[in-house]
Amino acid sequence: MSADDRVTTNLRKGVLEFCVLAHIQAGDAYGFELARVLEADGLIAGEGTLYPLLTRLRSSGLVETRWVESDAGRPRKYYTLTPVGVAQLEAFQRAWIPLRDAVDQTMRRSS
Amino acid sequence: MSADDRVTTNLRKGVLEFCVLAHIQAGDAYGFELARVLEADGLIAGEGTLYPLLTRLRSSGLVETRWVESDAGRPRKYYTLTPVGVAQLEAFQRAWIPLRDAVDQTMRRSS
DNA sequence: GCCCTATACCTGGCATTACCGGGTATAGTC
DNA sequence: GACTATACCCGGTAATGCCAGGTATAGGGC
Secondary structure, eight states: OOHHHHHHHHHHTTTHHHHHHHHHHHSOEEHHHHHHHHHHTTSOSOHHHHHHHHHHHHHTTSEEEEEEOOSSSSOEEEEEEOHHHHHHHHHHHHHHHHHHHHHHHHHHHHO | OOHHHHHHHHHHTTTHHHHHHHHHHHSOEEHHHHHHHHHHTTSOSOHHHHHHHHHHHHHTTSEEEEEEOOSSSSOEEEEEEOHHHHHHHHHHHHHHHHHHHHHHHHHHHHO
16 A cells, blocks of 8 residues: 555545435435445545445444345445434534644645 | 544544644644644644654654753653655645545535 | 642553455346 | 346454553742
8 A cells, every 4th residue: 555545545534424424415325326426536445445334324323224126236225314314414514614624724834 | 422522533533644744844843732732723632642643653754853951841852854754744735635625525515 | 848730751452444355146248 | 158247245454543541850839
């Protein structure tokens, strides 16, 4: 693993969970599609990261799931936010803004 | 630990290391003072987080240290960036911008 | 002399989180 | 019948921040 990869990996910690919740709130989604979107956004390195996270969100009561049959391939597991999930997403948004600004300001002061 | 604290704790993962490097680059600093500044910025919860991090930075060759006697209390351990540390800080700045923007955009789409 | 506070550094054990490599099952194509 | 695409999942690993504690020096008040 390169030094740059390590930086990115650690940056993703803590934000990925809420980007997933945000995507689910924006419109119901299933795991495999989410994985593709998040990879394109540079938020995960592979689907192996996403499925354990989704399982955790479910067992914490932040999302609910339902199986939907697909035209091709295996059935899909769709995710929906629970009220607890919505509250957590809002808590994240409250925490994200000041932390983002603190980092931006710190970086500006150094360069 | 409250739910909001958990959010903040995980958000800090990955950014703290580089905020420390940035502060050191902005002007030599010692641990105890850094801890106060970072706590005020909401980037750490206590000094217990900072000292192990500084030790790690040193053993990775990102910073160098020197002891300086103080007027009052124990001597202070001052930190300076090495060329490797400067390069790491630049690597972080390259990785931070796109990730920050990806999160901002994801949050905007959800609300 | 003795306690208390402030300064300043450090450690061990813990929980959380993302990564990697692999595995399973269904449907369509050549 | 082999191959590819879709779609889900698990076990073990490394990293990072937190907490609760510990150590040492200097000065003020009694």
